[in-house]
Amino acid sequence: MKCPHLSKFEPYTKRQLAVFANKGKCSSCATEGPNLWLCLQMGCGNLGCGEAHSDHSSKHSNDSNHALAINLSTIRTWCNSCEMEVHPFVQSTIKNVKSVNQRDRLVKQQQQSVFRVDSPVTQAVTEFEDGKSPRGLTGFRNIGNTCYLNAAVQALSNCPPFTHFFLECGGYVKTERKPYIAKSYQKLMEDVWGRRRPSHLTPSSLVNGIKQVFPMFKGFLQQDTQEFLRCLMDRIHEELKEPIPPHLCEKGDDEDEPSGIVEKPVTSERVRARSCNSISLTEEEKLEPESEASMREKSVGSRSSSQSPPPDRRKGNKPRRSRKRTVSRAESDQVNSPTEMNNGGDDEDGDGEPMIRKPAAPDVNVFKKRPVQYRSIVSDVFDGRVLSSVVCLTCDTKSKRIEAFQDLSLPIPVGKEDLARIHASQQNMTSKGMVSCVDTTNSQGWTSWMYNVLVSWFWGPKVTLEDCLSAFFSSDELKGDNMYSCDKCKKLRNGVKYSTLTRLPEVLCIHLKRFRHESMTSYSSKISNYVKYPLEGLDIRKFLDKDCSSEVTTYDLNAVICHHGTAGGGHYTAYAMNWLDEQWYEFDDTFVTEVSESQVADAEAYVLFYKKCSDETIKMREKVVGLCDEQESLLHFYISSQWFNKFQTFAEPGPITNNDFLCKHGGVPPCKSAVVDELVTKVPQTVWECLQHRYGGGPTVTHLHVCKTCQEELDRLQKRLTEEKQTFIKFHDKFQEEVDETNTIYCISLSWFRQWEKFLNSKSTDFPEPPGPIDNRAISVSKGRHTKGAEIGQISKETWEYLYSIYGGGPEVIEQPNNVVNGTDDEEEEEDEKEEDKMKDARGDNEAKDESCSEEEINEEVVNKENQDSKL
Amino acid sequence: MAELSDRKHHDAKMRATIHQKMVETGEKERLKELLRAKLIECGWRDQLKAYCKEVVRTKGLEHVTVDDLVAEITPKGRELVPDEVKKELLQRIRAFLADQATI
Numbered sequence: 001m002k003c004p005h006l007s008k009f010e011p012y013t014k015r016q017l018a019v020f021a022n023k024g025k026c027s028s029c030a031t032e033g034p035n036l037w038l039c040l041q042m043g044c045g046n047l048g049c050g051e052a053h054s055d056h057s058s059k060h061s062n063d064s065n066h067a068l069a070i071n072l073s074t075i076r077t078w079c080n081s082c083e084m085e086v087h088p089f090v091q092s093t094i095k096n097v098k099s100v101n102q103r104d105r106l107v108k109q110q111q112q113s114v115f116r117v118d119s120p121v122t123q124a125v126t127e128f129e130d131g132k133s134p135r136g137l138t139g140f141r142n143i144g145n146t147c148y149l150n151a152a153v154q155a156l157s158n159c160p161p162f163t164h165f166f167l168e169c170g171g172y173v174k175t176e177r178k179p180y181i182a183k184s185y186q187k188l189m190e191d192v193w194g195r196r197r198p199s200h201l202t203p204s205s206l207v208n209g210i211k212q213v214f215p216m217f218k219g220f221l222q223q224d225t226q227e228f229l230r231c232l233m234d235r236i237h238e239e240l241k242e243p244i245p246p247h248l249c250e251k252g253d254d255e256d257e258p259s260g261i262v263e264k265p266v267t268s269e270r271v272r273a274r275s276c277n278s279i280s281l282t283e284e285e286k287l288e289p290e291s292e293a294s295m296r297e298k299s300v301g302s303r304s305s306s307q308s309p310p311p312d313r314r315k316g317n318k319p320r321r322s323r324k325r326t327v328s329r330a331e332s333d334q335v336n337s338p339t340e341m342n343n344g345g346d347d348e349d350g351d352g353e354p355m356i357r358k359p360a361a362p363d364v365n366v367f368k369k370r371p372v373q374y375r376s377i378v379s380d381v382f383d384g385r386v387l388s389s390v391v392c393l394t395c396d397t398k399s400k401r402i403e404a405f406q407d408l409s410l411p412i413p414v415g416k417e418d419l420a421r422i423h424a425s426q427q428n429m430t431s432k433g434m435v436s437c438v439d440t441t442n443s444q445g446w447t448s449w450m451y452n453v454l455v456s457w458f459w460g461p462k463v464t465l466e467d468c469l470s471a472f473f474s475s476d477e478l479k480g481d482n483m484y485s486c487d488k489c490k491k492l493r494n495g496v497k498y499s500t501l502t503r504l505p506e507v508l509c510i511h512l513k514r515f516r517h518e519s520m521t522s523y524s525s526k527i528s529n530y531v532k533y534p535l536e537g538l539d540i541r542k543f544l545d546k547d548c549s550s551e552v553t554t555y556d557l558n559a560v561i562c563h564h565g566t567a568g569g570g571h572y573t574a575y576a577m578n579w580l581d582e583q584w585y586e587f588d589d590t591f592v593t594e595v596s597e598s599q600v601a602d603a604e605a606y607v608l609f610y611k612k613c614s615d616e617t618i619k620m621r622e623k624v625v626g627l628c629d630e631q632e633s634l635l636h637f638y639i640s641s642q643w644f645n646k647f648q649t650f651a652e653p654g655p656i657t658n659n660d661f662l663c664k665h666g667g668v669p670p671c672k673s674a675v676v677d678e679l680v681t682k683v684p685q686t687v688w689e690c691l692q693h694r695y696g697g698g699p700t701v702t703h704l705h706v707c708k709t710c711q712e713e714l715d716r717l718q719k720r721l722t723e724e725k726q727t728f729i730k731f732h733d734k735f736q737e738e739v740d741e742t743n744t745i746y747c748i749s750l751s752w753f754r755q756w757e758k759f760l761n762s763k764s765t766d767f768p769e770p771p772g773p774i775d776n777r778a779i780s781v782s783k784g785r786h787t788k789g790a791e792i793g794q795i796s797k798e799t800w801e802y803l804y805s806i807y808g809g810g811p812e813v814i815e816q817p818n819n820v821v822n823g824t825d826d827e828e829e830e831e832d833e834k835e836e837d838k839m840k841d842a843r844g845d846n847e848a849k850d851e852s853c854s855e856e857e858i859n860e861e862v863v864n865k866e867n868q869d870s871k872l
Numbered sequence: 873m874a875e876l877s878d879r880k881h882h883d884a885k886m887r888a889t890i891h892q893k894m895v896e897t898g899e900k901e902r903l904k905e906l907l908r909a910k911l912i913e914c915g916w917r918d919q920l921k922a923y924c925k926e927v928v929r930t931k932g933l934e935h936v937t938v939d940d941l942v943a944e945i946t947p948k949g950r951e952l953v954p955d956e957v958k959k960e961l962l963q964r965i966r967a968f969l970a971d972q973a974t975i
Contacts, residue, residue: 051883075947085950087947087950089947187932191932201934202934204934
């Protein structure tokens with residue numbers, strides 16, 4: 001029974017109603033209210049007093065035939081004609097806040113524009129162009145010494161290549177692993193860059209998420225911002241990583257692998273070279289006689305030996321923690337250094353994924369999986385590659401190794417001699433200067449360091465960022481304690497090690513090693529020397545390798561994190577340039593202030609973020625906008641919105657990556673079909689041709705369709721999963737019930753079994769990997785005595801043959817048939833029960849958490865059986 | 873004019889008396905219970921609950937206050953009440969008044 005008078009009424013806003021309520025008087029008798037009624041007839045605006053006074057409101061209604069009036073005190077509307085309450089201002093759902101007209105307008109806008117109309121980025125630009133102040137000037141509350149987090153996040157927030165991905169490509173942000181840090185970051189960015197423009201926010205979900213995944217951040221102690229950045233970046237990469245299709249993998253990463261390496265994924269490389277040289281080998285370890293792997297380590301690690309063992313850059317006075325934790329990763333089929341990997345092998349993920357470490361034995365090949373490389377927005381933005389070469393001074397052989405890095409930890413040369421040496425070597429840089437520069441801050445004791453501080457205090461030549469870079473890339477002499485073990489000479493030799501860049505990241509993150517830690521005395525100190533750094537035009541061409549793949553080598557400063565205080569305690573703030581108004585702002589927890597360039601240049605920088613700049617790309621963007629504005633083309637092409645976002649924010653977006661939203665058959669994979677509109681951008685033909693011509697890549701897509709082949713595969717897979725599961729259950733139940741002891745019992749490696757179980761329980765929307773062939777090696781090695789920690793499951797012959805027929809592998813491991821010996825009936829029943837329990841768990845949808853407990857039991861069981869057998 | 877103010881007083885007094893009577897006889901409680909049951913039965917509670925969740929989701933959990941929420945969902949709640957429920961309650965109240973008039 002809808003009121004027919006609702007079709008037309010004056011759409012007052014809440015604010016206007018409030019104004020009326022405060023100042024309004026009855027149009028007839030000038031009474032003030034409360035309970036004044038405002039006539040809702042279009043253009044009328046009559047105010048009338050209510051029944052408590054003279055009820056001029058009803059009088060007006062009757063006289064002028066205006067049906068609707070709203071009570072300004074209760075904000076309720078009355079229809080005088082229908083004599084009932086009505087609700088003109090209530091929307092049916094929040095989503096339909098906009099009226100139909102507005103919605104149509106938005107759709108039309110979107111059709112005309114290549115840029116997402118509802119994205120905060122587009123809106124921010126529009127608002128700014130309309131004269132409003134820029135978005136993004138939001139501070140963060142400090143919730144317990146969290147300035148390390150606040151400063152870091154502010155620096156990242158003002159890094160468009162990174163943050164715009166989260167703002168515009170929400171469809172690509174996965175929420176698969178608790179506690180969804182990537183999603184927390186995304187929400188935070190949406191709040192900072194959204195319409196509401198709060199003056200400050202409390203980033204609680206991000207903080208809580210980080211504390212959950214990285215327990216070292218629990219509590220409220222001060223932390224180091226660079227460590228936090230690494231943890232955050234690593235985690236986001238873990239959550240968002242996608243495999244790179246094989247045809248796009250970089251070849252360089254596979255160089256110099258000893259045989260049997262299973263994976264050298266970008267992540268683990270990146271993590272290992274966390275700060276490109278904070279490979280955590282202590283000095284003692286390195287000097288031990290090496291295996292092949294650790295020799296390789298030596299060539300790289302020597303640099304870190306000439307520097308302190310990973311310095312404790314924490315602000316607080318905490319004892320040095322082992323960095324090895326972050327070096328060993330969940331994915332670590334990272335075999336390069338089994339020595340260092342074995343420590344701290346705890347899993348880092350909050351979700352308790354166990355790490356599977358494969359030994360680097362050459363006969364691994366049968367069971368090896370093809371190496372997979374991963375990428376994510378993190379690696380796209382921050383990953384670079386360094387080529388470390390070592391030359392043996394005796395036989396002149398060069399040994400090379402490529403490492404990925406996400407930030408460069410630069411030493412700060414202090415003291416006249418070093419600076420002089422660096423300046424000299426800078427001139428020789430092109431010949432890969434053989435001038436060595438030992439990092440003085442770390443190899444000398446602290447007294448000489450103090451001396452250097454005084455020296456530079458009095459005669460301080462200004463240290464520049466270039467000096468630090470030169471120090472980093474300059475050559476190291478490998479001699480004395482740090483001799484190099486040459487492959488060819490097969491002995492320790494004098495060598496020289498130097499590094500060059502083979503791939504430049506879009507955003508170069510530079511970390512200045514200001515904090516120094518003395519392992520013996522647990523003494524921490526900070527180098528507060530001012531380092532001069534350019535705000536624009538940082539050119540790192542001279543550190544490039546001749547084979548560098550990047551074309552752009554110039555960088556502009558984007559953000560800077562500064563530390564104020566001492567190694568014992570201090571405060572972090574950040575300076576960042578807002579991309580909208582190109583002004584510099586200081587972010588000090590909740591306070592955001594505009595600052596001058598000179599203030600930024602004079603700051604004591606700790607972590608610097610430099611962004612590649614390229615005029616050519618800017619011109620390309622303008623060109624694209626121009627092409628879009630031209631007449632509509634009839635045929636539209638689809639581009640991955642992730643790539644398009646890169647094109648808008650990166651200097652070198654690389655080739656077009658339409659495989660972001662396509663399956664290998666060229667259609668849209670079923671799991672993405674629901675959100676495909678968020679994953680693609682529609683562009684006119686001219687734009688497509690222009691972009692493809694310049695950047696290459698593809699494939700060309702003019703029509704989106706859900707891939708039938710994938711769907712069929714998924715259906716088949718689902719069927720297979722169900723079938724395998726049910727068959728197993730069927731056979732295994734039979735096995736449990738069988739009392740006939742003469743049947744042979746087969747053994748199966750529990751670790752393989754768990755993999756298979758996980759496969760069975762996987763969701764059918766992604767394509768889970770079936771486990772490889774059955775791998776019973778661990779349990780077959782010894783008869784009766786099992787490899788330490790090898791876990792065995794017992795299955796019937798039928799089950800074995802079924803699984804073997806699908807997966808192959810082996811070898812077969814058979815238990816001696818159960819034989820009943822007097823007095824052991826009870827014992828046997830007990831064992832059967834235990835076995836059953838274990839298998840039941842496996843059958844159920846548990847992740848077999850109990851298996852590790854029952855492992856002991858099973859081992860015992862088998863041993864008991866052995867004993868029985870021998871008794872016979 | 874005097875008439876008008878008289879009427880005002882008279883109205884206010886009426887309101888107070890009726891209310892008092894409702895409480896005394898327990899009718900108010902009964903009506904409240906009836907209303908509660910009716911609103912649950914017709915799905916009003918669930919609808920409003922869903923709307924509430926939408927509001928929280930749209931605004932973000934960190935930004936929403938109870939007062940905000942109440943202000944946002946109140947008009948919606950009013951709109952969602954079905955006419956039948958309104959009618960029935962009215963009827964009950966009228967019946968009550970009729971009873972009272974005879975006393």
